[in-house]
Amino acid sequence: MANDILVFGEVRGGSLRKVTRELIGAARRVSQPMGGAIDAALVGALSGKAADGLAGFGLRRIIVAEDEIFARYSTEGYAKVLSDIVKSGAYSYVFLGATAMGRDLGPRVAAKVDGVMFSDCVDVRMEQDQVIARRPVYSGKVYVEIVRAGAWPNFISIRPNNIPPAEPSGGSTPIAAHASSVTQEAIRAIVTEIIPLEGGRPDLTEADIIVSGGRAMKDKANFKVLEGLADILGAAVGASRAAVDSGFAPAAVQVGQTGKIVNPKLYVACGISGAIQHLAGMRTSKVIVAINKDPNAPIFERATYGIVGDLFEIVPMLTEELKKIL
Amino acid sequence: MTVQGIALLTLFVAAGAVFGLIVRLLFRILRAGKPENRFERWGDRFKAILVYVCAQARVVTKPAGLGHFVIFWGFIFITIGTLDHMLAQIIPGFCLERIIGRSAGSAFTWLQDVFGVLVIGAIVVAAVRRFILKPERLAIDDPHAPPQAALILALIAVLILLMYGVKGSEILLGSERLTRGNAPVSFRAAGWMSGWGLNLPLAESVFSWGHNLIIFFFLLYIPFSKHIHIIGAIPNVFFKNLGPMGSLSRMNFEDETAEKFGASELRDFTWKQLMDLYSCTECGRCQIACPAFATKKPLSPFRVIHRLRAQLMRDKGGLFARGDAVLRGAPVIPDTVTEDEIWSCTTCGACMQECPPFIEHVEKIVDLRRFLVLTESRFPQEIQPVFKNLEVNYNPWAIGYSSRADWAADLAVPLASEKQSFDVLFWVGCSGSFDQRGQKISRALVTLMRKAGVDFAILGTEEMCCGETARRMGNEYLAQTLIQANIETLRKYTFKRIVTICPHGLNTFLVEYPQFGLSVPVMHHSEFLLGLVLERRLRIRRLDAVRGAYHDSCYLGRYNGLIREPRSLLSHATRRVAEFKRRGKSSFCCGAGGGRMWMEETLGSRINEERTRELLGLGVDHVFTACPFCLTMFEDGLKSLNREDVKALDIAEVLLAACVE
Numbered sequence: 004m005a006n007d008i009l010v011f012g013e014v015r016g017g018s019l020r021k022v023t024r025e026l027i028g029a030a031r032r033v034s035q036p037m038g039g040a041i042d043a044a045l046v047g048a049l050s051g052k053a054a055d056g057l058a059g060f061g062l063r064r065i066i067v068a069e070d071e072i073f074a075r076y077s078t079e080g081y082a083k084v085l086s087d088i089v090k091s092g093a094y095s096y097v098f099l100g101a102t103a104m105g106r107d108l109g110p111r112v113a114a115k116v117d118g119v120m121f122s123d124c125v126d127v128r129m130e131q132d133q134v135i136a137r138r139p140v141y142s143g144k145v146y147v148e149i150v151r152a153g154a155w156p157n158f159i160s161i162r163p164n165n166i167p168p169a170e171p172s173g174g175s176t177p178i179a180a181h182a183s184s185v186t187q188e189a190i191r192a193i194v195t196e197i198i199p200l201e202g203g204r205p206d207l208t209e210a211d212i213i214v215s216g217g218r219a220m221k222d223k224a225n226f227k228v229l230e231g232l233a234d235i236l237g238a239a240v241g242a243s244r245a246a247v248d249s250g251f252a253p254a255a256v257q258v259g260q261t262g263k264i265v266n267p268k269l270y271v272a273c274g275i276s277g278a279i280q281h282l283a284g285m286r287t288s289k290v291i292v293a294i295n296k297d298p299n300a301p302i303f304e305r306a307t308y309g310i311v312g313d314l315f316e317i318v319p320m321l322t323e324e325l326k327k328i329l
Numbered sequence: 330m331t332v333q334g335i336a337l338l339t340l341f342v343a344a345g346a347v348f349g350l351i352v353r354l355l356f357r358i359l360r361a362g363k364p365e366n367r368f369e370r371w372g373d374r375f376k377a378i379l380v381y382v383c384a385q386a387r388v389v390t391k392p393a394g395l396g397h398f399v400i401f402w403g404f405i406f407i408t409i410g411t412l413d414h415m416l417a418q419i420i421p422g423f424c425l426e427r428i429i430g431r432s433a434g435s436a437f438t439w440l441q442d443v444f445g446v447l448v449i450g451a452i453v454v455a456a457v458r459r460f461i462l463k464p465e466r467l468a469i470d471d472p473h474a475p476p477q478a479a480l481i482l483a484l485i486a487v488l489i490l491l492m493y494g495v496k497g498s499e500i501l502l503g504s505e506r507l508t509r510g511n512a513p514v515s516f517r518a519a520g521w522m523s524g525w526g527l528n529l530p531l532a533e534s535v536f537s538w539g540h541n542l543i544i545f546f547f548l549l550y551i552p553f554s555k556h557i558h559i560i561g562a563i564p565n566v567f568f569k570n571l572g573p574m575g576s577l578s579r580m581n582f583e584d585e586t587a588e589k590f591g592a593s594e595l596r597d598f599t600w601k602q603l604m605d606l607y608s609c610t611e612c613g614r615c616q617i618a619c620p621a622f623a624t625k626k627p628l629s630p631f632r633v634i635h636r637l638r639a640q641l642m643r644d645k646g647g648l649f650a651r652g653d654a655v656l657r658g659a660p661v662i663p664d665t666v667t668e669d670e671i672w673s674c675t676t677c678g679a680c681m682q683e684c685p686p687f688i689e690h691v692e693k694i695v696d697l698r699r700f701l702v703l704t705e706s707r708f709p710q711e712i713q714p715v716f717k718n719l720e721v722n723y724n725p726w727a728i729g730y731s732s733r734a735d736w737a738a739d740l741a742v743p744l745a746s747e748k749q750s751f752d753v754l755f756w757v758g759c760s761g762s763f764d765q766r767g768q769k770i771s772r773a774l775v776t777l778m779r780k781a782g783v784d785f786a787i788l789g790t791e792e793m794c795c796g797e798t799a800r801r802m803g804n805e806y807l808a809q810t811l812i813q814a815n816i817e818t819l820r821k822y823t824f825k826r827i828v829t830i831c832p833h834g835l836n837t838f839l840v841e842y843p844q845f846g847l848s849v850p851v852m853h854h855s856e857f858l859l860g861l862v863l864e865r866r867l868r869i870r871r872l873d874a875v876r877g878a879y880h881d882s883c884y885l886g887r888y889n890g891l892i893r894e895p896r897s898l899l900s901h902a903t904r905r906v907a908e909f910k911r912r913g914k915s916s917f918c919c920g921a922g923g924g925r926m927w928m929e930e931t932l933g934s935r936i937n938e939e940r941t942r943e944l945l946g947l948g949v950d951h952v953f954t955a956c957p958f959c960l961t962m963f964e965d966g967l968k969s970l971n972r973e974d975v976k977a978l979d980i981a982e983v984l985l986a987a988c989v990e
Contacts, residue, residue: 218969248969260715260725264727278766279726279764283727
């Protein structure tokens, strides 16, 4: 078995998802001691355009399967083309993101090529020519470390936001077009439409930064204030249950015990008092900034930074200042 | 014997035989249910018959119940009179008066005569209520129910009129038995009839036959109508739950042959739960007491029982059915009871508190939840993380169990593991441990106990969720795991009593832990603090400024009768305590019970806002609670109604504010 590594890059709307750079970072950890080459595989309608973004990462080649048939994700079509790509090379490792797409694809492709699957890992390292992958179990109380025994290739899916993304090293990478043999007949379930929730912002559960509003937003229209800040930060917009119940925000963006459980790097809580039902959904955020009129609001006990004041004054001010810097 | 006598005897025997077969079938249906022990404390059971059947103690708590009292007793007197009359026709010379004596017989005749009029009056009132006033209490979504009720009411009225017809004819024919003294109404009737030019002997036998035929019709119709409660309610009162109101049955997970857990069809209920279905009078008292119904959710306890009985009537076998054919196995969910109904229940128990024949609604709903959770793994998605959090971190909120005692760190609260032996084990509970609002209650109680010099300790990180909320959400397996782990921990230490700030913990320690072998004295902090005040271990100066209403928590007041204690405590702490209209045992749920705390409330309006509006109507500036979950629900309600000027406080916080050094 050669020591080559394949990184499956996720393309969305013609650009690469950030997790792809993290996967290259993971692949480098394996390739450096082992000395194999890294390829990237991009599948999708605009994957050729997305390939440009990977030019400077010292890859051997970027395999692009660009076809109208991949314009929308299909489990069967993508699994077929990816397993063809895996078979066409001599890969010992295949890295995927533990994203909705990677979780769907990884086990299926691994089964097609008789490989081994490590799902949902948060770390990989090399020890004595052996890849050790680490994954959390029991809601993160315990980690298990897994090593391959038996078949090749070894598929590893890695959770976003866990491995530092690879930095570009310059240079260029040749692009190899993959002629797909996937036909429309091979795809039995077809996505006909994707209905976006609110345009332009990252998913709550994978966002690095979340700006959230509570009942103090007073009105649906006032969420514009938060959206302004979110746009500058590239953040997702969330809401507390009180805000959702009052009809200020859709239920899909509710953060808390009965909504989404989030774990961003930065959580900006605006006009959220911080009842335990809300804390249960965001308390593990790395940095919490709280803006609230009430100095006794329980959110301040959790917050890394607190601003006591009216969010309708503070948030626009913050947005203006950040505009200057960013 | 006359020809009429022979005809009557034949009918009497035939109707009696068919009725006997029907009752035998109803009994066999009960036998198809699961076993349940309701065969202890016979004396208390007979007492329940005297109080709740003879005196109709629960029925008469509502004005409409007085009508029932009259119809109930009227029906008994008149039925005995009817039997007397029938037997006289069958056995020549038979007369009740000869058996019980002349004066007793005469008194009995008077009772029949007078009750007849009262019953007609009660029926007119009932008909006006049911068909003209149409109170929400009686509202039902089954179009067959009102005509059934109308038929019964009309037949009873006709029955009484025919009785007066018979007696009037007898008087006109020169009866010795009936006098102006013992049959005043019949004499008035006779007066009217005398002008009608009737053939009296013929009239008497027509009236008498009409009367008898209606009675036979009743006998055979009743078991298949809502008036089955005439048969079912009395035994249901007799076999009522004499134990604590708030204990759910313990499931047996050791049984390796069990193929399903919980109830999914009628046969999975116990015989007593099936007997409940024979007992519903469709009075609707449960319905208007139910917080889910009041907030336009799909649940009405009344309609659940009504539809379960309708299913029982559909699924029952024929009169000669035996074995499994007695009650066909058919799913209850979703055609008879929907999942939305099952999950709308807060287990507040208001329905059971109101029910005159003591139907136990909550246990049935929890049994259905048990099936959904344990067998089908089907439940509102938002409680999946709650179950997981309880399994992994022993609290509902996904906060690491190791931080359970963090709230107490700066207070240097002693741990049980350090002291081993102490007077009071302060059971902090999940809310008191993790919720910053609940922590304030814990801190207040710790401060008060310190002031009073109480020797206490907490379990710290050894404490786990008491299991109450998992149990009521139907996850009995998880609940038992938590209960057994806690019992092992509690057995390690020596203490006199548990004191808790949470009525849910209180209830579960009082009535559910004994099922698993641990019986320890448990006190809610309201009664414990009251004791400290009365013993003058705490010095209190009444607050003038704090004016509020006390809200009874379901599991404190209704389930465990702690109604006076928290009020008495508050009266020491503040001068003004207002009362909700719905209070004490009839209090209205805050919306958090039965695991509803952890679920989204998307159906209907919000229960906590309903209760908060009731609070705001009292014009007070505080609400006093004795349950951390009620407190949360009020704070949320006050926020969403934009009345944050009104504050919610736990009674321990009020007492601490009033405490002098």
